[in-house]
Amino acid sequence: MDNPPLYRQLADHYRAAITAGTIAQGQRVPSVRAIMRQHGVSLSTALQACRQLEQEGWLEARPRSGYFASSPRRSTVLRLPEPDTGSTPDPAQYVGIHARVSDYIARGRAYPIKTNFSGARAAPSLYPAEELRKAGVRALRRDAHVLVRAAPAGGNRHFRAVLAKRALENGLVISPEEITVTHGCIEALNLALRAVTQPGDTVAVESPTFYGLLQILESLGLRALEIPTSATTGLSIEALELAVRAYGNIKAVVVVPHLQNPTGSIMPDAHKQRLVRLCEQQAIPLIEDDTYSALADGENPSTSLKAWDRSGNVIHCASLHKTLAPGMRMGWMVAGRWQARVAMLKYAQTRDNPDWPQATLAEFLESSAYDRHLRRLRVALRRQRERMAEAIATHFPLGTRMSIPDSGVTLWVALPEQASSSEVFDAALLRGILFAPGSVFSNSDRFEHCMRINCGEPWSEQLDDAVRTLGELVRDAGNAGRRKPGALRPALMPAPVPAPATLGATATWFDAIGDDC
């Protein structure tokens, strides 16, 4: 491996001195000129080293006095507290995603975005664009009629065979014929919910959960019952049991067992088993969204909920949208005892998926290129996540809490209680910064002080600046005390756009936010 650049070696040297106590907290470190002399480096190298350490929080610059040893704010960022799981959720509260979302849309569109923390996937540069293109060209050359012949029923045979083989890694023993190929995991979730529910039914979901799911529920006329969810272990099984006992009318449960969106939690295997058993005993269909599991670090691949399914009660939904090819929107599902009904609904909704993308991805997934890509992607995400967590710890005010997941692409940040993320959202937009405010991850107000931050982009000064700006805005919002969303609007802000009566306009906002799975 190459040596790190000189300024980094220099930064390492002083960081070690500070952490070892050789330079005490608050003590002045040698001046830039002294560093130049002592280490025989240029001005720019000495400055870069100091700025690096300042950025990391190990140095604090005091105007006209120089740099002083400090310690990064990281230690002041607390883990998120566990949710209260002892009280019964009130389904009456949870009827459709709130109309304020429509207000965000219009605002989100009104500003040019320079820094986008709102998605939940990696930057295009982290996916194997060139290898996929080559596979795509080969698929076009291999099969003269692939673009002009109707697609094969249920999906491309080879693609489904490769998926079935890959599923073994997650403990799933399925035949290719059990797989229905879909337009992303989003279509799979739509089909799963349409297969097992009727409009007006109640569906238990995680809280917080990704707003894409809340939007699907609302568009299908379903009611979301939000179940307390730990940022560490995911959906609370106790809380779900309580809700099942209290209501008895839950028609489906939807969970993201691995790298839950937005918290990044991973459900322990013992919880998975309990959840599968509970749903089977209560005859409640269990819908698993397994879009992110390939991003999980660790030696053993994650075991899907469906691996414990013995009665076909679990509907497994997954996608390659986050892990391999965000431009191809390829998903699939294993619908268990609802397979025939799902196949009918899929046929009536969008017919069979086109063949070419499946043929292209089959070739890629079958090879070790996919494993190599995943390893690289996980390493990159880990680095980016750590840099982002560090930056948030450095720039956000005391009292900020954070989920610190071991894997994945997002961080879930809880601001000090008095700060409203909706206000920060408004103010950040004015500065060209977009993130996903907590209020859209629930039909309730309980995540108003939270935000989801994407870590998909390779780290850059621009990102660091944007986090610093966000930190300032959070501090301002906190200092101003807790107010109603929109009560204090920056001077440059246009008047709020009235929320339309229909759901209509919601789409545009989601477009701007760019969250999809």
Next chain:
Amino acid sequence: MDNPPLYRQLADHYRAAITAGTIAQGQRVPSVRAIMRQHGVSLSTALQACRQLEQEGWLEARPRSGYFASSPRRSTVLRLPEPDTGSTPDPAQYVGIHARVSDYIARGRAYPIKTNFSGARAAPSLYPAEELRKAGVRALRRDAHVLVRAAPAGGNRHFRAVLAKRALENGLVISPEEITVTHGCIEALNLALRAVTQPGDTVAVESPTFYGLLQILESLGLRALEIPTSATTGLSIEALELAVRAYGNIKAVVVVPHLQNPTGSIMPDAHKQRLVRLCEQQAIPLIEDDTYSALADGENPSTSLKAWDRSGNVIHCASLHKTLAPGMRMGWMVAGRWQARVAMLKYAQTRDNPDWPQATLAEFLESSAYDRHLRRLRVALRRQRERMAEAIATHFPLGTRMSIPDSGVTLWVALPEQASSSEVFDAALLRGILFAPGSVFSNSDRFEHCMRINCGEPWSEQLDDAVRTLGELVRDAGNAGRRKPGALRPALMPAPVPAPATLGATATWFDAIGDDC
């Protein structure tokens, strides 16, 4: 141009003699040996000429007597009668597509299909496979990140601009931003219906209509009200007016104004205007499925219903699935005043369509290659349609009626009243022949004696043989008198599979039938 082969010149000679009356009907024509001598041709040429004329119906072979002049049965095939539009349709009859469909599924799967008349699109060889592949490769090379970057909101800008420009030919003046790109016309219809109806609502449709639409309605919990439809001029506006007056609860109207499926009718412009006005006055959303209009012959392109729309009340749905690229399933819609709601539903259902297929098709549609392809396709379809109509006229029994559309890819055939197409379907399957029986084009029994025949395949002896076989089976079914479907089952037939209680199994049957739009 090359001269036609010798046997065709010979056939032309004798056909002219018969039509001119030089050889009278029923008169013996020269023997094969006499023809060989007289014209100095080989045995095989003389035989080919006679078989050609026999196939066309101008000669009749009598065992051990030779050939006798005849006239093709074509004149015995009558146009379809106009529907009765004076009586009010009874919506109580029309709740979901009948369960017998599930029975067909299982039967359709049980047999290997050699000749497939069931689809409603052309053979792959009639689409520009090579040009599309090249455009596809160029699109992959032009844009390095096209497979790994999230798709653009609403659709590819270039593709939508080209569609908007092409739409001018059909009298539509729209901006690219008014277009929502979808997964085929099927998704567009789903979104249109979801945007304007609630489960339980009644939707007026053509009768007969394509079963894909009936299946969508059933899957969305909607009730189909079937409006009498002419095989020449399409939906009866009088009958619709009557139904609107009688019920007042129609929440949407769905029509295929050009090359209606299955009849091939084309709605006159005056009817279109009346229909648009009626729906506007009654505040009933009008959904137009314009999938086939580019296949219509004639000097002027068809004018879309939406061209007369002044209030955004018409939702225009279309696709390239039948006209250009059956393997890419590309559709789009112009949703008028429901655009925002449609965009939201599209986002919640399948997110934005992938970029690459749109970029590929944009390039093709923009060039004159598309126009050249359409001209070639229309010529090929005309030839195939005429051959098919000729073959049906020749082989089917007296009393058969047929729609003879000027354009399009299917023929709608009404058997003599006593023949059941469900029985013919069963018997044909045993012989490896698949077609779409009339019973699936309505929730009622009124098209039990009809069948839809695809003319998408280039003509061949195999097709002629299959039509001959169908003709024999129709004759048998007619001779046996009208029976209940399934009452007379051929000896080799497996026992009917019980229709499942759910809609589930329906999908597979539709897969086998291969009808999609």
